[in-house]
Amino acid sequence: MPSPVTVVGGGIAGIACARALTAGGVAVRVLDRALRPGGRMASRSMRGGRVVDIGASYLTASAASEFAGVVEGWVDRGLARPWTDTFAVAGPGGIERTTTGPVRYAAPGGLRSLVADLAAEVDVRHEHTVEQVRSGPTVDGEPVRSAVLAMPDPQARRLLDPSTADRLLGDRPWEPALAVVLAFDRRSWPADLHGVFVHDDAAVAWVADDGDRRGDGAPVLVAHTTPELARRHLDDPEAAAPAVTAAVSRVLGLDAVPAWTTVHRWTFARPADARPEPYGLLDGIGACGDGWAAPSRVEAAWTSGTALGRALAGSA
Numbered sequence: 001m002p003s004p005v006t007v008v009g010g011g012i013a014g015i016a017c018a019r020a021l022t023a024g025g026v027a028v029r030v031l032d033r034a035l036r037p038g039g040r041m042a043s044r045s046m047r048g049g050r051v052v053d054i055g056a057s058y059l060t061a062s063a064a065s066e067f068a069g070v071v072e073g074w075v076d077r078g079l080a081r082p083w084t085d086t087f088a089v090a091g092p093g094g095i096e097r098t099t100t101g102p103v104r105y106a107a108p109g110g111l112r113s114l115v116a117d118l119a120a121e122v123d124v125r126h127e128h129t130v131e132q133v134r135s136g137p138t139v140d141g142e143p144v145r146s147a148v149l150a151m152p153d154p155q156a157r158r159l160l161d162p163s164t165a166d167r168l169l170g171d172r173p174w175e176p177a178l179a180v181v182l183a184f185d186r187r188s189w190p191a192d193l194h195g196v197f198v199h200d201d202a203a204v205a206w207v208a209d210d211g212d213r214r215g216d217g218a219p220v221l222v223a224h225t226t227p228e229l230a231r232r233h234l235d236d237p238e239a240a241a242p243a244v245t246a247a248v249s250r251v252l253g254l255d256a257v258p259a260w261t262t263v264h265r266w267t268f269a270r271p272a273d274a275r276p277e278p279y280g281l282l283d284g285i286g287a288c289g290d291g292w293a294a295p296s297r298v299e300a301a302w303t304s305g306t307a308l309g310r311a312l313a314g315s316a
């Protein structure tokens with residue numbers, strides 16, 4: 001008797017997939033190498049115990065989509081909050097204008113808390129690194145009913161034999177990013193800044209006001225680097241902090257220097273080009289996440305995982 005459907009990856013895609021399988025009456029377990037669920041919806045406790053979002057900055061939900069219902073449920077329970085629909089746009093000379101788009105949602109407890117909420121009823125085993133997924137399917141040699149790879153393509157490829165990886169995933173490039181936390185003694189930027197899209201800068205692509213999005217007004221910014229800067233610092237991410245601090249100060253016109261900074265490396269932050277298909281499935285091995293259901297973002301990962309879970313439940 002094979003083991004239950006095994007989802008490798010406890011980010012929002014893997015957890016959504018497991019929930020869809022459970023809803024379809026299929027036994028499932030999730031294995032994740034990290035200590036907690038969340039994946040790239042990462043919130044880390046920093047100095048003083050305050051949580052900072054160091055992965056995804058916010059989430060959006062397409063109008064009238066199923067995911068919009070999920071987000072509404074979080075908002076009703078106080079887990080998520082509408083943050084803003086307006087950000088600043090900066091060029092080489094600093095902030096130039098604002099731009100308005102969809103409502104961006106943030107989470108007072110950090111975005112990871114939303115994945116933890118979805119995972120509450122799911123059998124998730126943490127600190128469990130999977131080494132090998134093979135046709136059969138097997139997970140580290142153990143026969144399973146189906147295996148799901150809910151993670152960036154390059155991480156999934158490492159688990160598969162090259163032929164299965166080519167047929168299931170192809171070979172698509174993913175881009176790195178560094179998330180640099182800049183904590184100040186006090187706030188010295190405009191209260192209505194929210195976040196800044198930075199154009200034409202070699203170091204920084206985006207800056208979020210973490211105190212504003214989390215709702216506690218803490219004097220903390222989180223900058224995301226360009227892929228080019230990240231690529232040059234993958235071996236020593238902390239070494240990127242001075243260049244990022246200088247770029248953020250220039251863009252925001254700040255005189256104050258941060259009291260401390262810390263850098264998190266995302267080797268596979270986002271796909272250069274996500275697929276329109278909702279998921280991949282080959283010989284009992286499924287693939288889901290934000291490399292599917294383009295455009296790549298949190299909503300895509302949830303949509304992809306949910307669709308794959310339903311497909312597997314229908315065929316189980």
Ligand SMILES: Cc1cc2nc3c(=O)[nH]c(=O)nc-3n(C[C@H](O)[C@H](O)[C@H](O)COP(=O)(O)OP(=O)(O)OC[C@H]3O[C@@H](n4cnc5c(N)ncnc54)[C@H](O)[C@@H]3O)c2cc1C
Pocket residue numbers: 008009010011012013014031032033034037038039040041054055056057058059060128129130131150151152155159177178179224266268269270288289290291296297298299301
């Ligand atoms: C810097 C950055 C900024 C972003 N900003 C935004 C944003 O503002 N808005 C937005 O919508 N999206 C944003 N995103 C994208 C968003 O975070 C992702 O789309 C989403 O979180 C992907 O979820 P996932 O479940 O597909 O993958 P992940 O969250 O990456 O989950 C994969 C999981 O697999 C686990 N894993 C990997 N290998 C193994 C293994 N061998 N064994 C066991 N477990 C394994 C990992 O620990 C991880 O938990 C951003 C991402 C980054 C990195």
